[in-house]
Amino acid sequence: MTTSIDGVVSVQHLSKTFGSVHAVEDLSFEVGPGRVTGFLGPNGAGKTTTLRMLLGLVVPTSGTATIGGQRYLDLPRPGRVVGAALEASSFHPGRTARDHLRVLAPQVGVSTKRCDEVLELVGLSDAARRRAGGFSLGMRQRLGLATTLLGDPRVLLLDEPANGLDPEGIAWLRSLLRYLAAEGRTVLVSSHVLSEVQQTVDDVVIIAKGRLVHASSLPELEALARREGLARRTTLLASPDAAGLERLVAERWPGRATAVPGRTGAVWLQDVEAHEAGAAAFAAGVEVHELVPGEVNLEDVFLRLTGGHTGAPAAAEVAA
Numbered sequence: 352m353t354t355s356i357d358g359v360v361s362v363q364h365l366s367k368t369f370g371s372v373h374a375v376e377d378l379s380f381e382v383g384p385g386r387v388t389g390f391l392g393p394n395g396a397g398k399t400t401t402l403r404m405l406l407g408l409v410v411p412t413s414g415t416a417t418i419g420g421q422r423y424l425d426l427p428r429p430g431r432v433v434g435a436a437l438e439a440s441s442f443h444p445g446r447t448a449r450d451h452l453r454v455l456a457p458q459v460g461v462s463t464k465r466c467d468e469v470l471e472l473v474g475l476s477d478a479a480r481r482r483a484g485g486f487s488l489g490m491r492q493r494l495g496l497a498t499t500l501l502g503d504p505r506v507l508l509l510d511e512p513a514n515g516l517d518p519e520g521i522a523w524l525r526s527l528l529r530y531l532a533a534e535g536r537t538v539l540v541s542s543h544v545l546s547e548v549q550q551t552v553d554d555v556v557i558i559a560k561g562r563l564v565h566a567s568s569l570p571e572l573e574a575l576a577r578r579e580g581l582a583r584r585t586t587l588l589a590s591p592d593a594a595g596l597e598r599l600v601a602e603r604w605p606g607r608a609t610a611v612p613g614r615t616g617a618v619w620l621q622d623v624e625a626h627e628a629g630a631a632a633f634a635a636g637v638e639v640h641e642l643v644p645g646e647v648n649l650e651d652v653f654l655r656l657t658g659g660h661t662g663a664p665a666a667a668e669v670a671a
């Protein structure tokens with residue numbers, strides 16, 4: 352049966368108190384299918400607690416958390432509706448990646464053939480017979496995602512899936528999430544760094560201290576940043592020659608470059624016009640593949656909204 356709320360994740364007046372800690376307070380938002388939504392907030396904002404309530408792992412103090420109009424615990428076959436990855440490390444270390452999935456397959460109600468399909472989807476086919484105990488954090492993230500996808504769920508809830516991934520892994524994750532959303536799935540992905548997901552998400556739900564501070568599409572957040580004078584005037588410069596680009600940036604614009612998270616050989620240049628960046632790269636013999644004027648780096652508006660630090664890379668880390 353298909354209804355209009357299929358795949359809709361809904362949180363209404365949700366609160367959770369641990370002793371004297373108000374982890375989540377009167378939080379309401381909705382997330383729809385076919386889009387990637389960033390669930391953002393500084394460390395301790397209440398993201399994980401909210402996801403745990405959506406999954407029936409934590410009982411709300413008040414309010415509701417539903418998926419397709421039902422509480423997770425009331426879903427007849429939850430594994431076929433929701434895929435969730437909350438932690439990257441909860442695998443039996445002695446079990447191979449493939450066996451880990453094969454153990455779960457009957458619980459989710461899928462065949463063992465599906466295990467190989469999802470390993471392929473996350474790029475772990477070659478490591479299928481290796482023990483998960485020897486996996487890097489990035490590989491464990493991939494295996495976590497494979498587990499999430501096992502039941503071919505309509506809704507994906509992913510807690511900080513980019514953690515531990517190298518730039519290539521982040522780029523891969525970005526295209527996988529976009530692909531899964533394009534298939535009509537609901538993709539909710541948490542992060543404490545907005546710029547890490549800026550190129551992946553369609554919508555943002557931003558929380559701080561357990562409360563909602565902003566929910567909109569990404570273009571609406573960009574418009575807000577411009578209105579508030581918080582959109583830094585930046586040019587995006589990308590080159591296949593990462594080392595050359597780094598040298599150029601260090602010489603020409605020290606302290607004005609920020610790495611584009613998840614990309615090698617790409618920087619945002621603050622207060623540098625595109626023609627200026629292009630001319631300097633040409634003069635230095637650095638091949639340019641992208642030169643985008645007026646890109647909005649949203650980290651400042653995120654900081655203003657949440658009143659905290661996000662852990663985004665500082666300009667000095669790139670330009671030094």
Ligand SMILES: Nc1ncnc2c1ncn2[C@@H]1O[C@H](COP(=O)(O)OP(=O)(O)OP(=O)(O)O)[C@@H](O)[C@H]1O
Nearest residue numbers: 369372374392393394395396397398399400401543
């Ligand atoms: N089981 C618990 N008992 C007591 N306090 C808790 C519990 N779980 C979470 N908290 C507290 O609730 C608040 C929100 O934590 P939560 O893990 O949900 O935040 P988060 O946004 O996911 O942060 P992070 O990015 O660091 O995981 C924090 O102050 C945390 O210490």
